Amino acid sequence: MVHILKRIFCAGVLICVGILRTSAASLSLPPAPYSYTVLDQDLAAALQEFGNNLNIRVNVSADVRGRIRGRMPDLPPREFLDRLTALYNLQWYYDGLVLYISAAQEAQSRLIVLNPISFDALKAALDALNISDERYIVKPAPGEGLILASGPPRFVALVDQTLKGLVAEAQARRSPAAERSQHESVLMLFRGSSSTVFRDGRPEASPETPLHGGAVREAGPGQK
Known part of the structure; x- marks a missing residue:
């Protein structure tokens, strides 16, 4: 956090x-064609090798499965990556540190x-x-x-x-005053026509409120 x-x-x-x-964070790849010749290789291993060759950290999901057979055309690295994701139904996302490759599912x-x-x-x-x-x-x-x-x-x-x-x-960022107001205890004590407010156990001045007989009343929510 x-x-x-x-x-x-x-x-x-x-x-x-x-x-x-x-x-998203820019995936900086060289413009020169990426030459990759393979006869039969695991797809996840090929993607890891792609990252190793370009000094990019790659995280390949365990759900990425398949094999690359035959020669891939020489393409700029970004197009090579996009071609593989299209051929094998993948998605990729770069967070600025790691290239994450996952199955579309x-x-x-x-x-x-x-x-x-x-x-x-x-x-x-x-x-x-x-x-x-x-x-x-x-x-x-x-x-x-x-x-x-x-x-x-x-x-x-x-x-x-x-x-x-x-x-x-x-x-x-919430103000301490606002935080205190949610938890403070307010008690109103009425005696005849006078009243006293006890806030968190301490008396404070309060407007006089006419009321017959002595009574004690808890202030309602938000009542001052």
Whole structure:
């Protein structure tokens, strides 16, 4: 959670200076064609080798299965990756540190409670942290304070973690006075036409309230 809060703080700084990006972390790959010749190789092993050859950390899901047979055409690395994901029904997501590759069947669609954070605040944080990806969905859902996040598991998990970080930050910013007011004890003591308010066991001045006979009454919620 501390890590997420640090990222949220950085997002706030970026938002304040107006530096917002609408795409995921950039996967920088060289433009030169990626030559890869294979006769018969496990798909997951080929993807790991792809990352090793380009000095990129790769996390391949256990659900990625299949074999590559025959020679792949010489393509720029990004096109090579996209070709494999299209041929073998995969999805990939780069979070700035690791390239996550998963089977399309692992894609998640999750309804997430948004309150008390606004959708605009969440979207701005996702953009500033380079989590947003135009290929995958984060949008308001029908209902009160709900969003729909859809995409590979890593993408959906980052959306959820970012929202939790924003909620934690909002709670940390709550004023001590507001926090105390929710837990303080208020007692009103009436004697004849006079009244005394005891707040957390301490008497304080209170407007006179006519009432016949002595009575003690607990103040209702929000009553001062």
